[in-house]
Amino acid sequence: MDGAADYKTPKGVGVIKLDVRRKVGRFTLEARYESSGDVTALFGPSGAGKTMLADMIAGLVRPDRGQINIAGETVFDSDKSINIRPEKRGVGYVFQEGRLFPHISVESNLCYGIARPGPGIEMKFADVVELLGLGPILKRMPHFLSGGERQRVAVGRALLSRPRLLLMDEPLASLDTARRSEILPFLESLRSQFSVPIVYVSHAMDEVARLADYLVLIDEGQVTASGPIGEVLGRLDLPGLGALADVGSILNLALETQIEEDSLSVLTLNGARLVVPALDLPIGTAVRVRVQARDVAIALVRPEKISTLNILAGTITAIEAEHPEKARHQQDVLIDVGAPLRARLTRKSVRDLGLKPGVEAFAVLKAVAVEQR
Amino acid sequence: MSPAEIDALMLSLRVAFWSTLWSLPLAMFVAWVLARRQFIGKTLVDALVHMPLVMPPVVMGFLLLMFLGRKGWIGAPLYDWFGVTIAFTWKGAAVASAVMAFPLMVRAIRLSLESMDQGLETAAQTLGAGPVRVFTSITLPLIFPGILTGLVLAFARSLGEFGATITFVSNIPGETRTLPLAIFSLLQTPGGDAAAIRLVAMSAAVAFLALVLSEWTAQRITKRLKGSA
Numbered sequence: 343m344d345g346a347a348d349y350k351t352p353k354g355v356g357v358i359k360l361d362v363r364r365k366v367g368r369f370t371l372e373a374r375y376e377s378s379g380d381v382t383a384l385f386g387p388s389g390a391g392k393t394m395l396a397d398m399i400a401g402l403v404r405p406d407r408g409q410i411n412i413a414g415e416t417v418f419d420s421d422k423s424i425n426i427r428p429e430k431r432g433v434g435y436v437f438q439e440g441r442l443f444p445h446i447s448v449e450s451n452l453c454y455g456i457a458r459p460g461p462g463i464e465m466k467f468a469d470v471v472e473l474l475g476l477g478p479i480l481k482r483m484p485h486f487l488s489g490g491e492r493q494r495v496a497v498g499r500a501l502l503s504r505p506r507l508l509l510m511d512e513p514l515a516s517l518d519t520a521r522r523s524e525i526l527p528f529l530e531s532l533r534s535q536f537s538v539p540i541v542y543v544s545h546a547m548d549e550v551a552r553l554a555d556y557l558v559l560i561d562e563g564q565v566t567a568s569g570p571i572g573e574v575l576g577r578l579d580l581p582g583l584g585a586l587a588d589v590g591s592i593l594n595l596a597l598e599t600q601i602e603e604d605s606l607s608v609l610t611l612n613g614a615r616l617v618v619p620a621l622d623l624p625i626g627t628a629v630r631v632r633v634q635a636r637d638v639a640i641a642l643v644r645p646e647k648i649s650t651l652n653i654l655a656g657t658i659t660a661i662e663a664e665h666p667e668k669a670r671h672q673q674d675v676l677i678d679v680g681a682p683l684r685a686r687l688t689r690k691s692v693r694d695l696g697l698k699p700g701v702e703a704f705a706v707l708k709a710v711a712v713e714q715r
Numbered sequence: 716m717s718p719a720e721i722d723a724l725m726l727s728l729r730v731a732f733w734s735t736l737w738s739l740p741l742a743m744f745v746a747w748v749l750a751r752r753q754f755i756g757k758t759l760v761d762a763l764v765h766m767p768l769v770m771p772p773v774v775m776g777f778l779l780l781m782f783l784g785r786k787g788w789i790g791a792p793l794y795d796w797f798g799v800t801i802a803f804t805w806k807g808a809a810v811a812s813a814v815m816a817f818p819l820m821v822r823a824i825r826l827s828l829e830s831m832d833q834g835l836e837t838a839a840q841t842l843g844a845g846p847v848r849v850f851t852s853i854t855l856p857l858i859f860p861g862i863l864t865g866l867v868l869a870f871a872r873s874l875g876e877f878g879a880t881i882t883f884v885s886n887i888p889g890e891t892r893t894l895p896l897a898i899f900s901l902l903q904t905p906g907g908d909a910a911a912i913r914l915v916a917m918s919a920a921v922a923f924l925a926l927v928l929s930e931w932t933a934q935r936i937t938k939r940l941k942g943s944a
Contacts, residue, residue: 428840441838455842
């Protein structure tokens with residue numbers, strides 16, 4: 343899309359600062375964090391309080407006490423009796439079920455928020471329609487849309503209301519796997535082209551790993567960790583992460599060379615080289631990859647005559663402590679190969695190899711297991 | 716048809732039309748309050764609204780006479796200050812009909828308010844719409860079928876109103892003698908049976924027409940909501 347750069351907001355505008363508390367029956371939500379990423383993920387199991395937190399940011403639920411600050415403006419402060427109404431907060435909200443207005447066409451749905459635009463940057467109708475591929479369905483009524491189309495319209499509608507912040511509450515949760523993989527690329531291009539700060543609520547690690555650059559972990563109403571996603575995912579002291587089947591590491595590398603004849607690319611990171619399936623990108627491009635912990639093996643000597651292309655020398659930096667939520671046979675270790683890499687091993691292997699912080703070792707990783715995002 | 720019969724029909728239509736029209740805004744307000752607000756004494760208000768449904772119509776007519784009669788608590792000042800008389804006029808018949816039909820209208824509108832997805836109103840709010848725009852652009856169109864049902868029920872109830880009307884405004888030819896009252900009068904008169912049957916057919920036809928018309932409109936709206944238009 344031409345002129346996409348026009349839609350970039352300066353870095354740091356998306357800062358959310360909040361410190362809130364609300365008690366409902368026996369459930370207490372107590373959250374305090376500050377995020378600065380383009381995409382902040384509120385991640386946690388169902389019932390952790392993620393949606394309630396999103397509703398507080400949008401002004402739909404009132405905290406018992408606390409403050410919420412969006413991009414420098416205080417939208418809620420119980421001490422100063424500030425509570426800006428939802429329609430004046432400029433927070434676009436994409437609901438899990440889409441919530442399209444059934445009595446008006448897709449086009450009218452998209453235009454609903456244009457009448458009273460928010461404080462964000464203006465986005466051209468045509469650009470949003472093109473990005474989300476809505477052209478062919480503009481004249482249709484919501485009733486006739488597929489689940490995926492519905493969510494795309496909901497995203498477009500929220501974007502066109504000129505929000506300074508876009509909240510997405512599990513926008514893919516009601517879709518099947520095929521539909522999800524149909525929409526994820528749209529969300530990624532949204533992220534790269536419009537840079538409206540996004541708060542993405544989810545309990546699916548794969549979505550979060552693909553989209554987010556700032557991660558807020560929530561469990562039972564408490565924020566257990568928050569920070570840049572690579573940092574948080576590299577922590578072994580968070581039971582919420584240790585219990586996840588698909589937890590992994592996020593590595594930020596640069597594209598060094600292409601191996602045309604083998605359809606492979608080489609990425610570098612602090613001297614370490616990572617071979618991955620070919621990426622159709624210019625040399626020098628920053629690339630973010632995700633490596634699942636269960637795809638990483640550890641060796642004490644450099645393995646030879648092995649099919650695996652990536653053998654990275656490093657030092658073990660941390661071993662996961664035992665905790666009740668973790669499967670008893672598993673243990674995660676962290677190996678620094680230039681960046682922290684999480685490896686999920688059996689408890690037996692950790693013991694047999696005598697792995698402990700400070701031990702020199704090699705991380706073994708198949709090229710085909712590396713996911714680009 | 717005799718002029719008196721035509722008079723009765725036209726009067727009935729006029730009374731039903733005005734009583735329905737005037738009670739609509741109040742019914743919508745009461746329905747909204749009962750559907751959306753929580754307050755102390757809600758059960759009491761709810762019961763009060765439903766009273767005309769369970770009380771004998773004659774009692775309602777008598778109560779109206781007490782309040783709105785020329786010597787009534789509200790009727791007296793109304794006459795003294797504005798020279799307005801309600802009792803024993805066609806306006807009184809409209810008031811009696813409105814009171815009797817009110818619970819039906821409130822019920823229909825309240826039901827549609829309660830069954831509509833309030834999340835849509837919230838969504839509109841997050842898109843920058845204030846309370847008025849949310850109501851006119853989202854709530855109103857979505858509960859329209861319920862409003863229509865309420866209107867038809869109230870209109871039909873007005874056409875059939877007898878007890879409260881005859882008690883409150885009596886049975887004055889050309890002024891308060893609506894179709895049911897005219898039928899009743901004819902049945903009291905020797906040889907009036909044939910005319911009575913004509914009027915019975917007429918009121919049945921009007922009620923039937925109203926039902927068909929509303930059903931047709933409701934179907935068109937539902938179709939449009941489902942998007943085939």
